[in-house]
Amino acid sequence: MKKLVIENVKKYYDKKVILKNINISISENxxxxxxxxxxxxxxxxxxxxxxxxxxxxxxxxFNGISYKNITKKQIAEIHRKIQLIFQNAFNSVNPRYTVEEVLTEPLKIHYKKQISYEEMKNRAEKLLEKVGLDPKFMSQKAIQLSGGQLQRVCIARALILEPEIIIFDESVSGLDPIIQDKILELLASLRESLNLTYIFISHDFETCYYLCDKLIILEKGEIAETIENLDLPIKVKNEKVKKILGRNFETI
Ligand SMILES: Nc1ncnc2c1ncn2[C@@H]1O[C@H](COP(=O)(O)OP(=O)(O)OP(=O)(O)O)[C@@H](O)[C@H]1O
Ligand SMILES: [Mg+2]
Structure with a gap:
């Protein structure tokens, strides 16, 4: 069974078509x-x-759960199992929170009193280690961290709910290239060790090429091109797609 299936999706904002004919299916891992x-x-x-x-x-x-006629319980499950990580880590965490507070907040929201404080702290510490940060960061305020460190915290925060899919919306774009490479390596290794499924939104072909199996190119709300296998020689349909990819691939 496919993990996520998007079928003929259309989306308007104020009568303007934003997405149409969107068909994407994603398998586990x-x-x-x-x-x-x-x-x-x-x-x-x-x-x-x-x-x-x-x-x-x-x-x-998602996992066979249709978004139409969805129950509250299913919505909560989707919110837990599909996590979104944004570009700017500084905008997505409360700067006054300590790393411990940032990491334990999703557990407090989703599990309320089902998990003890000790257990939450334990899980947070384990995840910090998983994303390559020393446990000493637990007591630091988010604002004291560098962009790369904070993005690692955001990755740990997404992982704490044991998601199945993570969507990265330009999540590494703002970081300097060396830090960006290290985070990409981390993402690749987490995908393997935790059997995660990724949707990786990016402006940069190179990072997609490194991390992704296939690539979808959107143009004005429609799928302009699907590159099914990034390991095979790449041919694209038109000049516009080449421009979006920033590469002079052969045209079909
Ligand atoms: N809440 C909203 N209300 C009305 N229009 C919106 C809303 N959110 C997005 N749009 C419009 O939908 C279109 C697609 O926006 P979207 O943010 O999805 O683009 P994007 O591909 O993520 O762009 P970027 O690369 O700049 O992040 C744009 O024309 C945008 O103005
Ligand atoms: Mg965007």
């Missing part, structure tokens, strides 16, 4: 890249997948 110009609908698609925004036509199913 697969990593699919999404590229496209600014405004092509990448983040909107991410919001539909995590159930933050509704769509107008078509359907999405």
């Amino acid at each position: 697969e990593c699919i890249g999404i590229m496209g110009e600014s405004g092509s609908g990448k983040s909107t698609l991410a919001k539909l997948i995590i159930g933050l925004e509704s769509f107008d036509e078509g359907n999405i199913t």
